[in-house]
Every structure is written in C-alpha cells, then in structure tokens.
Amino acid sequence: MTEYRPLQQLPDTAGYRAGDVLVLVGELFGRGYANGLVDEARRIGMTVIGTTVGRRDTSGALRPLTAEEITEAEALLGGPVINIPLEAGFDMESVNGIPSIAEQLKKARPDDFATTSFIEGSIENARAAGTARLRAHLAQLEEELLSRIPAEANILIAHAMAGGIPRARVFMPLLNRIFKGIGDKYLASELFWESPLGRLCNSSFNEVTAETFLYLIEGTAAIRERNTASGARVNYSAYGYHGTGVLINGEYRWQSYTPYVQGFAKMRLEKIASEATSRGISATVYNCPEIQTNSSALFLGVEISLYPLLSAIRREAGDQIAAPLEARCQSMLKEGETVSTLLECADRYLSSPVLDQIEDFSTWPQHNTREQAELMLAASGALMEMHSDQKQLICAELSRIVFLATGRLILHSSWNPPASTLWLNHDVIGQLLADARGAEIV
Ligand SMILES: NC(=O)c1ccc[n+]([C@@H]2O[C@H](COP(=O)([O-])OP(=O)(O)OC[C@H]3O[C@@H](n4cnc5c(N)ncnc54)[C@H](O)[C@@H]3O)[C@@H](O)[C@H]2O)c1
Structure with missing residues (x-):
C-alpha cells in the first residue's frame, strides 16, 4: 500500500x-496531460522526442504511421516522432491460429456479461504474445x-500510457451503464468487475497502464547505463491517479x-515505481488531478472535483491571478448563474455524507452504489447546465491549467524526486501559478 505523499x-x-x-512514451493528443x-x-x-502507438490496418495488423500521419504527429509535437508502433495490450493477438480476444467477443451480448467465456488458455497466451511484441x-x-541522444545528455523518459478497454462492441454499453447509468440503466461496477469480462478488463488495464512502465524501464537499461556512466541523469516519470486533495468545505x-x-492498475504502476526506486x-509516479481529456470523457462526473481548483487558486495564488480567471469563468455561465453558486453546488456533492460512507484511501478504489451514482450524475448535469454553451466549459479551462501546471511540477520534481509516488494536489498547483515557472499559465 502506497503512503499518501x-x-x-x-x-x-x-x-x-x-x-x-524529454522522451515521451505514449502519443500526444491536443489536450492531454x-x-x-x-x-x-x-x-x-530541452529536445523533445515523441513516440507513436501505431495504427491497425484493415486486416487488424499493427503498423507504423504512414508518411502523412507521421508529418501530422510531428507537427503536433513540434519535434521528431520515432515511428515504431508501441501499442500495448493483447486484445488483437491471435496465437497458433486461435481467434484473438476481440474476435472471440464479436458475438458476445452485453446482457450475458456474467457468463461470457473464452477459449481455454487464450487470454494468457494472447497476453504473453502482446508483451513479447511490445518488448521487441x-x-x-x-x-x-x-x-x-548524446551520451552526456540528461534524459527524462515520460510514460503517459493508459487504457486497455478491449476492442469489442460488447464493452461500450456495459461501461456506459457503470459510469453513466441511473435508474434501470445503473450497473454495479463490482458485479461487472467480478465477471469474466471484468477480469479480462483488469488484466488488460494492468498490461497497458501499469506493466508498460516496467517494460519501458527494463527496455531502456542500455541507454540508462550509458548516460549515467557519463555523469548524466536518466529519470522516469509516469502519470498516476489515486484520488486528489481538493478544497472541500474550506479544507x-x-x-x-x-x-x-482502473485504480487497481494504477496501484500496480505505483509498485513498479517503488521497486525500480529501490534498485x-x-x-x-505522479498522481494527478481529475481533468477532462480524450481518455477521461467516459467518466462522467470525474470533473466535479475540478471546480474547487478555482478556490484553491484564489487561496494559494492570490486575487491578482484568481480574479481574471474567475471573470473568464463567469463569462461562460448563463445569466443568473455565478461562480459562487457553481462552487457551492460542487461542494455540496463533494461533502455529501453519501461519499463519506464510501470513499476510503486505505481500501481504494471503491465500487459505485446506486445512490452515489445518481448523486454524482445529477451534480455533474446540474453543473454543466449552468454553462451558456456546452462547448465552452469551465472544466476545459481548468483542465488546461492543470495539465500545464503538472507538466512543470513533474519535469522539475523528476530531477530529484522525494518519493517514488507523489500526489500533485490542488494546493501545489495553485502555488505554482504564483511562481515564476507558472506565471503565464493563467
Ligand atoms: N484525465 C484524467 O483525469 C487523469 C487523471 C490522472 C492521471 N491521468 C493519467 O494521465 C495519463 C495521460 O492521460 P490523459 O488523460 O492525458 O489522456 P490522453 O488520451 O491524452 O493520453 C492517453 C495516453 O495513453 C496512450 N495509450 C492509449 N491506449 C494505449 C495502448 N493500447 N497502448 C499504449 N498506449 C496507449 C495514448 O497514446 C496516450 O499517450 C494517463 O496515464 C492517465 O491515466 C489522467
């Protein structure tokens, strides 16, 4: 169990x-961490070198990017992208002519999730084949x-990979029910998690989100040894999630x-960092706040804890930085709505006794309950409703502040990290905005 640090x-x-x-392992989209x-x-x-996860062609084979795709990726990154497909996971692996997991799930029906079965040994074999491909x-x-990279250069190898929902149609309706379902649509995450499809997800999330960090550390031993031998530093960072400290009711x-x-895999990621550190x-691992990105769109309600960042910025960075940001946020709200009522609404959810009964650091991650899901989704909807344009959301603005601030915190902290897992909470993000290194973020 990782200490809360x-x-x-x-x-x-x-x-x-x-x-x-900086070597970025994982692909860059426009608005991610x-x-x-x-x-x-x-x-x-610093020089920035990017990587790609590759693409699947129509036959399902993994391929590097085309000339056009690589040009696009390099333009987005503003630097070279090494064109070797680093997709992780095993859903598309077919071993000895046995259909892949994705293929086996083609006819699976969401309602049968508790009884869906796989060809014996096929998950283990596919997993081993996927690991071997990524390691190669x-x-x-x-x-x-x-x-x-010159032997004297300091290097930060940054892991951004996360994911692993197997590519089969059966998952989307189920995951939508777990993350967004109320009333008849509600599905208990625990029920799913303990089913054959849930166990498959667990294995796949571990492989993509966590084990990739270990393969990366092991797979870059030669360059690490070469550069550290010449006196340079080679540091690794990874993005984690394990809850966040935010202002609730003034504290x-x-x-x-x-x-x-996905938290089970994120804890495995922490363990990998801890074991590497002890070697x-x-x-x-930098545990980061909830924000809206391509990857978090499925988790409706994850953004509620982002709103109180506004209060943390006021408290930590002062009025000069907070006031113009609050004014920008105010301008995104419907007439009659205010930033204060928005913050009160978020606080009502975050301080609700229903959450108090569920959330616990020592037994994290918790499964949903019907009451909690309904409360969260209602709060999320009410907060969205306060905006005048659903395409211009306060959370998009706050997400940008968080990914820029955490980028600065991670890069500087990685030089001499005080622990193998650290939480970047709203307070330290607020502090950074008042520092010269965070000056032009807001
Ligand atoms: N969004 C949040 O609220 C949040 C909070 C805390 C931590 N994080 C973490 O931050 C990191 C970046 O995520 P993000 O939210 O910025 O979203 P993102 O969608 O921008 O990034 C996801 C990354 O995972 C990679 N990836 C996806 N599937 C993969 C696969 N099969 N094999 C290899 N790589 C794969 C993508 O190439 C991309 O680099 C992730 O580790 C995520 O868990 C996100």
Missing part, C-alpha cells in the same frame, strides 16, 4: 538544460534513442472519483 512544496528548478532530452510536459521541456530548451518494439526504440481533503476500476533507478 502529496508534494507540498514547489520542487527546486531542475538541472535539465538545452540539449537534454503530456502536453504540459512537452510545453515545459520546450520552454527550458521497445528494443528497437532503444536502438533509435541510443543513436539520437484540503483527499477524495476520489468512484468507480475508478537505484529514478522512477516516479
């Missing part, structure tokens, strides 16, 4: 300088890195989105 003070400025390299790291690396003059691709990646308190079933490798 929030980063309480801003890290010292890291020693990375021009010529040092990794954008913050890339932004800070570039701001301090990471070995090619390392060759490229060895030739592109910073740990809370979590429920039901975060003398600088590897840190």
